[in-house]
Structures are given as C-alpha cells and as structure tokens.
Amino acid sequence: QQQVKQSPQSLIVQKGGIPIINCAYENTAFDYFPWYQQFPGKGPALLIAIRPDVSEKKEGRFTISFNKSAKQFSLHIMDSQPGDSATYFCAARPGGTSYGKLTFGQGTILTVHP
Amino acid sequence: DAMVIQNPRYQVTQFGKPVTLSCSQTLNHNVMYWYQQKSSQAPKLLFHYYDKDFNNEADTPDNFQSRRPNTSFCFLDIRSPGLGDAAMYLCATSRYGHAEQYFGPGTRLTVT
Numbered sequence: 001q002q003q004v005k006q007s008p009q010s011l012i013v014q015k016g017g018i019p020i021i022n023c024a025y026e027n028t029a030f031d032y033f034p035w036y037q038q039f040p041g042k043g044p045a046l047l048i049a050i051r052p053d054v055s056e057k058k059e060g061r062f063t064i065s066f067n068k069s070a071k072q073f074s075l076h077i078m079d080s081q082p083g084d085s086a087t088y089f090c091a092a093r094p095g096g097t098s099y100g101k102l103t104f105g106q107g108t109i110l111t112v113h114p
Numbered sequence: 115d116a117m118v119i120q121n122p123r124y125q126v127t128q129f130g131k132p133v134t135l136s137c138s139q140t141l142n143h144n145v146m147y148w149y150q151q152k153s154s155q156a157p158k159l160l161f162h163y164y165d166k167d168f169n170n171e172a173d174t175p176d177n178f179q180s181r182r183p184n185t186s187f188c189f190l191d192i193r194s195p196g197l198g199d200a201a202m203y204l205c206a207t208s209r210y211g212h213a214e215q216y217f218g219p220g221t222r223l224t225v226t
Contacts, residue, residue: 032213043118043204043217044157089156093213102215104156 004092006105013080014113021108022074023090031095034102035064035075038087047088048075080112117141118218120205126224127195135190135221137205146188147215148180149204157204163188164210192223200225 006023013019023033034049050057050064050073057064061078077084090105118139127133137146144165149157161170163182177199179191192199205218 034214036217041220041222043120043206043220046214046216049214101159101162107154107156 004090004103004105006090006108008108009106010109010111012111012113015081017080017112019077019080019084019110019112020074021088021090021110022072023092023105024070024072025092025103026071027092027094027103028071029094029096030092030103032093033064033066033073034091034093035062036089036091036104038089038107044089077110080110082112082114085110085112118205118207118216120203120218120221122221123219124222124224126226127192128226129197130194133192133195133223135192135203135223137188137190137218138186139205139207139218140186141207141209141216142185143207143209143216144185145208145210146182147206147208148178148188148190149206149217150199151202151204151220153201160190195223195225197225199223 004023004025011019035047036044037047038044048059048062048064050066052068055066063076066073088108091102093102121136147162148160150160151157159171160174160178161180177193181189202220202222204220206215208215
C-alpha cells in the first residue's frame with residue numbers, strides 16, 4: 001500500500017514533443033506529491049509538487065495533473081528540450097507528518113532528441 | 115547560495131574497511147535524511163534526524179550508522195562495507211512542518 005507505481009520506465013521524444021510520465025498510488029493517506037529531476041551523477045532536484053486539493057499545477061513548461069479519485073498523477077513537459085533529458089521520479093508523502101518520508105516511484109529515463 | 119554539500123563526491127574503499135561520508139547544509143533545516151541509491155533505482159531512505167532525534171528505517175542494515183553533531187552536519191558511517199554497498203549516497207534536508215526535501219549532489223561509493 002506504500003508503493004508508488006511509475007510508468008513508463010523509459011521514454012524517447014523529439015524536441016518540442018510533450019512527454020507524459022504517470023504515477024499511481026494506493027495509500028489514500030498520501031497528501032503531497034513531488035516530482036524530482038535527476039541528471040547522471042547528480043542528486044535529485046525538486047521540480048514541482050502538488051497537493052490533492054488541486055487538479056493541476058503549472059510551473060514554466062512543467063505541469064502536474066492530479067486525479068484524486070483515480071489515485072493517479074502525471075507530469076507533462078511542454079515543448080521538451082534536449083536539456084530535459086534526465087531521470088524523473090515521482091514521489092508521495094503521507095499526511096499527518098511534519099516532515100517527509102517520501103515514497104519514490106521507480107523512475108523514468110527521458111531522452112529528448114534534437 | 116544556501117545549499118546541501120556532500121563530501122567527498124567520490125569515495126573508493128576496500129571491502130570491510132570503514133568509511134565515513136559527510137553532509138553539511140547552509141539551509142538551517144532541522145531535518146536531515148540519508149538515502150542510498152543504486153544504479154537505475156529510486157533513492158531508498160536509510161534514516162533521518164529531526165534535530166538530534168534519530169529515526170532508523172526498519173530495513174536499514176546495522177552496518178550503517180549515522181551521527182549528527184550539530185544542525186549543519188550529518189555523517190554516514192559504514193562500518194564494514196560490502197560489495198553490495200556500492201551506491202550513490204544522497205543527503206537531503208527539509209524544514210520541520212514543510213514537505214519539500216532538498217538533495218545534495220551525492221557521494222558515489224565504490225567498494226573494491
């Protein structure tokens with residue numbers, strides 16, 4: 001019940017395309033859903049996050065869509081660029097805690113071709 | 115810039131030889147975390163501190179220990195590294211009451 005399932009494992013798009021990465025969870029106690037971007041040899045960087053009281057959040061070219069009833073959320077990258085090539089992790093944190101034990105998805109390796 | 119710093123970035127140790135990895139932060143966050151990340155896998159939480167209060171994950175091997183002498187610094191000690199401990203070790207911080215975690219660049223540990 002603590003798992004977060006992420007798909008696809010890998011994704012290849014052309015520059016300008018809109019890659020979509022999906023995550024699904026079972027634990028209804030989760031109340032915070034971040035996305036992290038990780039380049040090879042670097043630590044994960046917080047990209048964007050959402051709470052279940054909203055269905056969509058945009059920051060620049062990155063958008064999270066959240067479907068509370070389906071227990072799913074997804075990351076959309078608009079006008080993708082080769083510099084967006086990285087591994088993306090979704091995560092979730094249960095509510096009722098003042099700091100976060102994050103449960104991570106398995107990761108998606110995104111490649112954006114020029 | 116406020117940040118999370120990890121040293122060294124690359125560490126090579128011999129099988130069974132103790133090793134210490136360090137993390138420091140200028141964010142003044144009171145929660146610090148240590149994660150292990152193996153190749154092509156998600157980060158796995160080993161333990162975390164809320165101030166000096168230590169919280170160990172149930173499946174973290176006894177071989178892994180940690181110290182937090184003050185707010186800014188946290189150490190990961192691996193008492194007898196095995197080949198299976200080769201991984202990237204990530205330190206992260208967060209502020210109590212806030213969900214956002216900020217990661218350092220990681221230390222890549224190689225065990226020979």
